[in-house]
Amino acid sequence: MANYIMLHQNRIEVKIDDTSVYCDNFKGNQDPYVWSERFLNTFCKTNQIKASQLKKGDTLFWFTRQGTPSDDKWFVDLVFIVDEIIYWEKSDKPQKVGDYPFEHYNDVKLSTIKYDDFSYEDHYQWAGIDHPKKSSRPKRRFTIVASKESYQAQTKHKELIEIKDKYILDMFEHSPRGGSGFRCKEINDKEVKYIESYILENKKIELKGSDLFKLRRDSKKWENKEYCNVVFKKI
DSSP states (O other): OOEEEEEEEOOEEEEETTEEEEEOOTTSOOSSBOSSSSOEESSTTGGGSOGGGOOTTOEEEEEEEESOTTTOEEEEEEEEEEEEEEEOOBOSSOOOTTOOTTGGGTOGGGBSOOOOHHHHHHTGGGHHHHSOOOSSSOOOOEEEEEOTTOEEEEOTTSOBEEOOOHHHHTTSOOOSSOSTTOOOEEEOHHHHHHHHHHHHHHOSEEEEHHHHHHHHHOHHHHHTOEEEEOOOOOO
16 A cells, blocks of 8 residues: 655636636646546656555545745645556557657557547647657656546635645645655555545535546537636635
8 A cells, every 4th residue: 555645836726617626737738637537647746656556545645835935835636546557558559660669658649548539638648748758768657547536625615725734734845945846755544544534624625537527528618717826815
């Protein structure tokens, strides 16, 4: 078993009808990817965790720092419950002679990964752009797929839950400086249960992948979405 606190920063707020969703901006690979029936994690921070030790039912708690570095405010982004890990194996599709032998790590269409139009456009197609593999002995590409029970927790104000509990904040390294060097932290069962209890006490809304996928595939609603940088109310 392996459970982790996964750290990143500056999610945007997307408004569709009366629903607010927090996710990566639309200028890159969107990882973790939330607009799918099962959340996906392929690129972001996967080199910091022991994928071979992840088991079905393990949890990746995604925390995000919002605002300026000096604010050092952290929020619960996703409760990502692991369902399976899928490695990008080479498919039987023909490749051009002379192609990089591991090109299926950079082009999902050459791999055995299954995808729909949305996950391809938003997430998978960015493999060779944002995170290309070029070495002669690259590490295997894999995607962590969340269970359908995974969710984004929100307050009654449709905001992410701010982490104000010192015990949780002390579980991982953070500071009011920079943001590119955040390190993920493996946590024990006691810490997992504590974080779960904190989320349960504070959440009023729970958005699952099935909810978000419906919004993504509704072309009219998707075209009319609004999005902006996150500014949470001060309470």
